[in-house]
Amino acid sequence: MAKSQPYRPDPKILELGDRFFDPVEAADFPRTEERFFNARWAEKIGLGDLDAKAREAHFGRFEPLPDNLQQPLALRYHGHQFRHYNPELGDGRGFLFAQIRDGHDRLLDLGTKGSGQTPWSRRGDGRLTLKGGVREILATEMLEALGVNTSKSFALYETGEELWRGDEPSPTRSSVLTRLGHGHIRIGTFQRLAYHNDNDGIAALTDYCLRHLYGEAPTGDTAEHAARLFELVVAATAKLAASYMAAGFVHGVLNSDNIAITAESFDYGPWRFTPMWDPAFTAAYFDEAGLYAFARQPEAIQWDVAQLGGVFSLVCPAERLQPALEDWGPQFDRAVSRALLARLGVGESDEDADLARLLVAALATQDATINRVFFDWQGGVDPGADAYPAPAFRALAERLDGRGGKRPNHEYWSDPDPVAMPIETVEALWAHIDERDDWAPLQRMIANIRRMGEAMALRA
Numbered sequence: 138m139a140k141s142q143p144y145r146p147d148p149k150i151l152e153l154g155d156r157f158f159d160p161v162e163a164a165d166f167p168r169t170e171e172r173f174f175n176a177r178w179a180e181k182i183g184l185g186d187l188d189a190k191a192r193e194a195h196f197g198r199f200e201p202l203p204d205n206l207q208q209p210l211a212l213r214y215h216g217h218q219f220r221h222y223n224p225e226l227g228d229g230r231g232f233l234f235a236q237i238r239d240g241h242d243r244l245l246d247l248g249t250k251g252s253g254q255t256p257w258s259r260r261g262d263g264r265l266t267l268k269g270g271v272r273e274i275l276a277t278e279m280l281e282a283l284g285v286n287t288s289k290s291f292a293l294y295e296t297g298e299e300l301w302r303g304d305e306p307s308p309t310r311s312s313v314l315t316r317l318g319h320g321h322i323r324i325g326t327f328q329r330l331a332y333h334n335d336n337d338g339i340a341a342l343t344d345y346c347l348r349h350l351y352g353e354a355p356t357g358d359t360a361e362h363a364a365r366l367f368e369l370v371v372a373a374t375a376k377l378a379a380s381y382m383a384a385g386f387v388h389g390v391l392n393s394d395n396i397a398i399t400a401e402s403f404d405y406g407p408w409r410f411t412p413m414w415d416p417a418f419t420a421a422y423f424d425e426a427g428l429y430a431f432a433r434q435p436e437a438i439q440w441d442v443a444q445l446g447g448v449f450s451l452v453c454p455a456e457r458l459q460p461a462l463e464d465w466g467p468q469f470d471r472a473v474s475r476a477l478l479a480r481l482g483v484g485e486s487d488e489d490a491d492l493a494r495l496l497v498a499a500l501a502t503q504d505a506t507i508n509r510v511f512f513d514w515q516g517g518v519d520p521g522a523d524a525y526p527a528p529a530f531r532a533l534a535e536r537l538d539g540r541g542g543k544r545p546n547h548e549y550w551s552d553p554d555p556v557a558m559p560i561e562t563v564e565a566l567w568a569h570i571d572e573r574d575d576w577a578p579l580q581r582m583i584a585n586i587r588r589m590g591e592a593m594a595l596r597a
Contacts, residue, residue: 144183145238146205149349153341157326158210161232164253164263166313167297169197172267172576173274175291178317182237182245196292196315199252205235211255215332216325216394217444219428224332226325226394227257230264233321244349246321247291250314250404264300267310268567269406271579275566276405277316278583279558282590284479285380286373288318288403304422310571319401320350324445325394331448339363339452346398360453366398367449368461373400374442375465378435379472383480385411385507389420391429391437393444410558414500414507435473439465480593482515482545483537495536499529512555515593516545549592556589 150158174192179185184202187195194200201207209232215224232255235247250273251265270293280287292315299308322342330338340359343366347353351369355362377400381388388395389407397403407421416432424430429437442465446458474493475485481496500507504527513524514537525531566582569575 141180141185142183142240144203146202146235147238147244148206148236149244149345150206150210150233150236153345156213156335156338157342158212158233159227159256160208161211161255162253163199163209163232163249164296164313166197166294166311169193169294169296169313171197171292172270172295172312173290173293175289175317178289178291181239182317184237192292193294197294197296197313199234199249202235202237202247205237206233209234209249209252211257212321212326213257213329214323214325214394215329216323216392217328217441218392218394219424220440222328223394224329225257225259226329228255229258229261230254234315242352243319246318247315248318248321250316251296251311252313262300264296264298265312265314266300266302266305267295267312268305268571270312270314271567271570272408272563273314273316273405274579275558275563275582276408278586279410279556280384280386280402282556282586282593283380283384283386284476284593285384285386286377286399286401288316288401291315291317316403318397318403319399320346320397321403322346322350322398323394324396324398324441324448325392326398327445327448328393331451336452339448343449343452350399360457363449363453364457364461367446367453367458370398370400370445371442371461371465372468374438375468376400376472376476377402378438378469379476381434382431382473383476385414385431387411387418387420387429387431388434389424389429391434391441393441396438396441409560410507412506412508412557412559413503414497415503416501435469439469480511480515481537488536492533492536495529495533499525499527499533502527502529504530506557508555508557512550516550545592545595547592547595549588556585558586 171193195202199209211228211232213227215226230251231249232252233246233248237245239245254263274290277287277290294313296311296313298311300311301307302309327339343362344355347355347362347366387409395404409420411418411431417427418431419427443462446462449458474489477493477496478489500510504525566579569578
């Protein structure tokens with residue numbers, strides 16, 4: 138195990154001032170029973186030595202961490218939701234609890250989901266169902282293992298309330314989730330400032346993001362800072378979109394308030410993994426038009442980034458921003474080629490784009506699940522063999538001949554089946570918890586996912 142890092146509190150958000158957030162109080166829950174704690178990430182931010190009582194105090198009752206935020210902050214933001222602008226958003230059932238530096242000097246946020254009502258709750262109860270918390274754990278663990286830049290589920294406590302929801306059997310159990318992420322500043326955070334004609338706020342937030350989230354010291358004027366941050370966001374979001382495609386992941390709600398400025402994926406509601414390479418596969422039952430379907434996710438993220446460009450055009454000439462926006466597509470194309478071939482365990486070459494197109498053509502035949510194809514190739518099974526008779530797979534195998542890397546050096550590749558997370562698996566894991574309060578299957582799944590992640594990291 139890696140050496141535990143020291144605890145380094147650093148509440149930089151306070152530099153922005155109170156026009157960016159509202160101090161709030163956590164809900165007083167009937168009980169707080171620990172159901173999940175991410176010990177490996179606790180070690181990375183200096184909280185690995187907390188005992189059960191201290192963990193409950195901080196992540197069930199939200200007593201302040203030492204030398205950190207003394208009161209939780211509900212962040213203010215707006216955003217486009219399914220392409221409709223909504224100026225009534227903000228942290229409605231969560232808040233920023235603490236900020237901490239990790240061993241790489243990154244500024245990380247500990248934020249919550251289900252911690253109670255805030256000024257931005259509208260008509261919501263500010264709570265999170267236990268099933269919602271379990272689903273977020275599964276999403277973040279699986280995505281982290283697959284190499285997607287994602288927030289981490291840090292702690293989950295069952296809170297003893299009965300919640301009523303229209304989209305699942307009610308009453309249902311309640312929880313509060315703490316997640317660890319590289320910033321909670323969203324595209325929608327900037328949109329709110331533009332809505333209020335707050336150019337000074339745009340400048341201040343831009344400098345904050347450059348300095349504390351991207352590690353660059355602002356040295357020019359506001360226009361130059363905005364152009365630079367936009368270039369960074371373009372590159373990071375193109376890579377995020379590519380990683381979703383390579384993982385077969387469908388976020389479900391890629392609204393502009395759900396896209397972080399760091400392009401770290403977060404806030405998992407109706408997510409799903411598509412078993413087959415199905416461009417029309419959707420995650421959210423309410424996405425009737427398929428706006429955020431599997432294959433439309435790059436378009437959706439690029440659209441959100443364009444809204445950020447519109448904000449920056451208030452403080453920077455549009456012609457200074459346009460080249461970066463136009464480069465989003467080419468950057469995505471390069472990133473998705475790299476991400477797809479990385480899952481095959483194939484090194485980069487000048488043929489990457491052609492190989493990626495052949496791979497997608499093979500996957501699109503739907504002769505096998507996405508995870509099966511990648512698992513078999515990385516495990517040494519030729520995708521052009523009898524198991525994959527489609528001509529597209531044979532063409533892929535011919536082009537990949539001799540391109541394989543080192544033989545797998547982890548026992549995971551000898552398993553009969555890959556780790557996968559179809560909706561049926563999610564529902565089965567929840568049934569064990571809901572019907573028998575049996576958490577062992579979830580714990581085994583998390584262990585299996587992490588084992589897969591170790592194997593993939595070694596293969597890379």
